[in-house]
Amino acid sequence: MAEVRNPTYMEHIRHFFEAEDHDCMFPRGKDYSTYTALKNAAIEVYSITRPPNATMPKPVARRWDEDRSKSFLNWITNGHPRGEPTPKKPKTGTADRVRRSISELSEDDVKLLIKAFEGIMDRGTDDPTGYFKIAGIHWYPNTPPDEAYCQHHVAHYHMWHRAYLLQFEDALRSVPGCNTVTLPYWDFAEKLPDWMNRKPFKSYKLPRAVHPAYPKDHATERYSASKIAKNFEDEGILATIEEALKKSSWETFNAEIEGAHDSGHPACGPSLTHPDIASFDPLFWFFHANWDRLWWRWQQIMQATTLWTFRSTFADHSTGIFFVAPLNSMRPNFMTADQTIDLKALGITYTQPDTGVPEIAVDNFGSLLAARGFRAAESPTMSVRIRGIDRLVIPGSFRVQLIANGKSVARRSFFQSTAPVDCPTCRDNALINMDFKVPIKKILGAKMEVKIDVFGRDGKPHAFPLSSVGNPTVNARLPLEI
Known part of the structure; x- marks a missing residue:
């Protein structure tokens, strides 16, 4: 060179x-x-x-x-400049398992997928390759509660779900005649196809009780395709995804994409609103296949598709401890977190819609050196952090809103169980922060408030008193540019 x-x-x-x-x-x-x-x-x-x-x-x-x-x-x-990479265009590539968009499936593909889903749904509730048992790994019916394995808002969120999808796909392929099935993904920019409203994808009926709130024969529910599409638009989920894909550090990408994920769950309907029952809704699998695809897309854009190149995107070296034994382990008997990074090595790839290559945003970490000079953006946004929300007292997934003169100017959802105090992962991360970026013109001179709504089991938001979530504080700052 x-x-x-x-x-x-x-x-x-x-x-x-x-x-x-x-x-x-x-x-x-x-x-x-x-x-x-x-x-x-x-x-x-x-x-x-x-x-x-x-x-x-x-x-x-x-x-x-x-x-x-x-x-x-x-x-x-030159002072060790971090800089930004020249982004690479994502491509499908070759692999034993090519996961396609649900919009790409032919009629025969859908018939085969139906056969695979019905095959594992017909298996006994104690069959480790059955739908009920695998879906239950995500939360219920695991008892005692400490046996709940799902990972959210932790270092292994993406890795755990990638391994989980692989286990589910292996189960689908174990159905006789379905050994070539791959799990399709639902591109959120596309409306759900009509066949998603037919058996076995429309709903799943619990073959036995998993909780008093979810008795035997409880059927999963979700919104219509048109309402889901509107919710995704109203919540700004696609825009958040687009911004996340521009981030060159793992930490900033991870924070933004999981924020979009958290808003996406309640946007889909009552069952997907809470991890308690979310994975029993058949849409869960196509929904999460897309989050995995988006991570893989980011990995390709940032040339971070192997363990070592992935580590090179860490802004904080301490992030790496979660990919070294013993902190790389994931329950149940999944592969370790580091083994999930190279999707190609697992024999999997995703088709990638040609949406171009994003322009990488500059990631500024901490403070700028005064000697270098700085400026405010021409269309500035205010970074607002609601710090120290006690999530353990909130019974379910919830939404935090910034209110200016009585109008919502920013909102984000947080995905969690209706009994977070029973979840070891939640207890380990009891106090959480919610970050927002708001155009200054929307809040200049306005009376600002913070509002919390908790989603009920019916998926509807209900006001939750801010005074009950500890003593959260508000931090605000004006981002500066070099």
């Missing part, structure tokens, strides 16, 4: 060490796979890789040439 005068971490430097190098160094306590780690060890790395007396990488054939070494020194001299 030729010397790069102004390299950035995301565009150039993170690719200087390859998987073989990390595989060799990591067991020896040398982890240079994240921005923070490499920045902190930059002088050491320059010293041990500088030709002609380099000691790393171990294989002589893989040692850096003068141009690469000079490029790395330029990065150090």
